[in-house]
Amino acid sequence: MIPQDTVQQIIQAADIVEVVGEFVSLKKRGASMIACCPFHNEKTPSFNVSPSKGIYKCFGCGKGGDSLRFVMDLEGLSYPDALRWLAKKYNIEVKEREFTDQDLISQNEKESLFIVLEYAQQYFAETMANTEEGQSVGQSYFIERGFSKAAIEKFQLGYALDSRNEFVKKAEKAGFSSDILEKAGLISVKEGDVKIDRFRGRVIFPIHNVAGKPIAFGARILKTDPKAPKYINSPETEIYHKSQIVYGIYQAKNAIRQADNCYLVEGYTDVVSLHQAGIENVVASSGTSLTPEQVRLIRRFSDNITVLYDGDAAGIKASLRGIDIILEEDMNVKSVVFPDGDDPDSYIRKVGGAAFSEYVKNHQKNFINFKTELSLADVGDDAIKKAELIADLVSSITKIPNPIKRSVFYQEVAKMLQIDENILINEGNKIVKTKITDNNKRIEKGDGGIISPAPPIRNQELEIINTLKKHNVQEEALVRDLVLYGHFVIEKDEETGQDHTLADYLLHETNDLRIETPLFYEIYQLYKTEYLNGNAPTSQMFSSNPNPQIQDVAVSWLSPKHELSERWDKFEIFIPKYEEMLNEFSYRMVLRIRKEKIQKEIDALIEEVDTASDEDLEIIMNQVGKKRGILKLIAEELGSVI
Structure with missing residues (x-):
């Protein structure tokens, strides 16, 4: 706790x-x-x-x-x-006891995965630093690649011993079950309960989420083995989905925001080398095909991506699909190709950080120029291939959501390939129309579509919505005003000089009332308890409440979707603010709540009429008459009609 x-x-x-x-x-x-x-x-x-x-x-x-x-x-x-x-x-000390095996079992699976992966990351780092094999093999490799000690520590690089089960033995001794180790993708369990380390004789690249927690590992083999893959990665787990993360995002996010641009490369070593040279706004797709989720992750920090390709022409053409995905996410994309035989890692080690940045600046091209120049060498004078290239370019342009950007790129293609711009626009419109038609058909069939009809609603939100559907509007107004304006002074006692707040008035006037909506009743009671203890409850007490239902409704009260424009004041049209009329509003609100309460009491009495004796009937009707009289007075005060 x-x-x-x-x-x-x-x-x-x-x-x-x-x-x-x-x-x-x-x-x-x-x-x-x-x-x-x-x-x-x-x-x-x-x-x-x-x-x-x-x-x-x-x-x-x-x-x-x-x-x-x-x-x-x-x-x-x-x-x-x-x-x-x-x-x-925020460097706040949290005093906690060390977790035990029993604590680990009691944690849910996701929390356990975070814990065991952090343990694994520390194990691999310590293995490389403190064992003879780790130093002679793992450290030597990174030193040969030119990685500094600071870069190794920054990316928490490590080494896995060339042993079948050294890691699993240490992990089990530390209190981790083989079940959670297997679910984290750190070991495999064969027949006969034989446990084998997944990573053996490889240097380790931890993959972190945006918050900096290790969620997976990439591992490169160092010895020559034609049967073994060069790289192996962690399998997908409850906390690691490779299509949703890019390598280096935790280390790069601030630099991406500051530069308002993200360099996208292919490999782990590209990222580490560029960071070491002072170019920190760089991430890698880790050898996987670029996905929309990865692009959206980058887009949190910048709308601009520069894709840095290796000098391999075949690899570049295979990666071009990624540009279309970036365009679909309404991002600005440029591309850079390095000289043949070089990738970002090798090139920056040759020329250094300053020359690297200068090269990127002078050789970056927008996607139209890039795709066109890359393909024209293959097209030559072949009219059919040229038509296919134009169709491919138009298809890419149609993926751009912004119509102004689309228009600019249509003009560029028309100039570069000497073709009528209107032909390109018409062809593009056909593609867009076909997409919309296909999308609508999928939605009608219930198969989903490219464009979701509405954002998904969380189960938790659905529960809150269902709860509030049944709520009383006046009860919500009462509780909302307590939370938002309870501390406002609405009256000052001239004799004593004492301030009377809205909370003083509302809690006094509603002390005998029962709030029937469960969520509002809980908030009301929390406020009242704090108030009676001599404290002044703030809205933060509810917007930061551990109960997600209380927090959600408090945040919705604190977040009006529309705000009054300041231009009204400019034209000397002064609109009174809600808090300036709390006196009147609170008085009328209490009357409405009492009116509803009395009406419910009348309805309950009338239901008793059918089964009442003559003597009881007379009593009931007298009570109904009195309550209707009070109801009439309240209605007159409110200006409403019964």
Whole structure:
């Protein structure tokens, strides 16, 4: 258990802009910050961060919360692990006992995987630093590649001994079960319960998530073995999906944001070499084909990608599909090819960081020039091949969501290949129309489509929606005003000089009322308990509440989708703010709640009429008459009609 005072210290220290900014590139808009939502795919920003309220809210998919909730949702961490993550970021000491085997069993599988993979990363690093084989084989390889000690430590590189089961023996001795080791992709279990290390006699490249936690490993063989693959990677697990991560994103994210550009390379060593030379805005697709999820991950930090290709022409053509994926995600893409025989790693070791950057600057090309120049050598005077090239270029242009960008590239292709621009546009429109038709057919059949009709709703959100469907509007207004404006002074006692807050009034006037919506009742009771203990509850108490339902509804109250334009004041049209009219609103709200309560009492009495005796009937009707009289007075006060 993390002590409650430590929890509060962590929550108060966690700056929402700093935390979200670690994962998403934020831009200022008025008093808020905006970005494209990291939780669902979108082209127009609907993700808002409020520095003053310490919360985020996406008006597209509905996700919202505080810094802690953001880390939990984005990284898939538990509440305690998210607290530890924030504590580490803000150098807050969290006193905890060491985990035992029993603790490990009690953790859920995802948490266990994070723990065992961190153990494995430390094991591989220590093996390379402290064993004879690790130093003579692993360290020697990295030194030959020109990697410095700082670069090795930065990327937490390591070495796996050339042994069948050295790692599994150490891990089991440390308290890890073979079941979790196998699920983490660190060992394989053969018939007869024979346990074998997955990584043997290889240098290790840990793969980190955006938060810096190791989630998988890439391993390169060093000895010559024609039967063994050069690289092997961890299998997919509960926390590692290779299509959703790029190598080096944790080390590169800040540099990508600062440079507003991401260099995309192919291999682990390319990334390490460039970082070592001072070029840190670089990540690798790790030898896999580029996926939309990987592009979206990069897009959190910049809208610009520069793809750095090896000098191998065949490899370049095989990788061209990646450009179309980048275009589909509405990103700006440029490409650079290095001289034959060179890749980014070898080239930067030849010329150094400054010359490398200069080469990239002078040789980068937009995707039209790149694809055209690459293909024209094969086309020659062949009219059919030229037509195929044009069709391929048009197909790529249609993947760009922005119509202005599409128009510019149509003009470029028309000039380069000396063809009528209108022909290209018409051909492009046909492709787009076909895509839309096919997409609609898939949606009608229930097979899904390229464009999702609506963002997916989380189970948790669905539960909250179903709960609130049945809620009482007046109860919500009461509880919302307590949370948002309870501390506002609405009256000052002239005799004593004492301030009376909205909470004083509302809690006094509703003390005998029962809040029937469970969620609002829980919030009301939390507020009331804190108030009676002499504290002044703040909205943060609810927007940072461990109960996700309370947090979600509090964040929605704190995040109005529309704000009043300042231009009204400019034209001397003054619109009163809600908080300026709390006196009147709170009075009328209490009347409405009492009106509803009395109406329910009348309805309950009328239901008793059928089974009542003559004597009881007279009593019931008298009660109904009195209550209707009170109801009429309240209605007159509210200006409503019964």
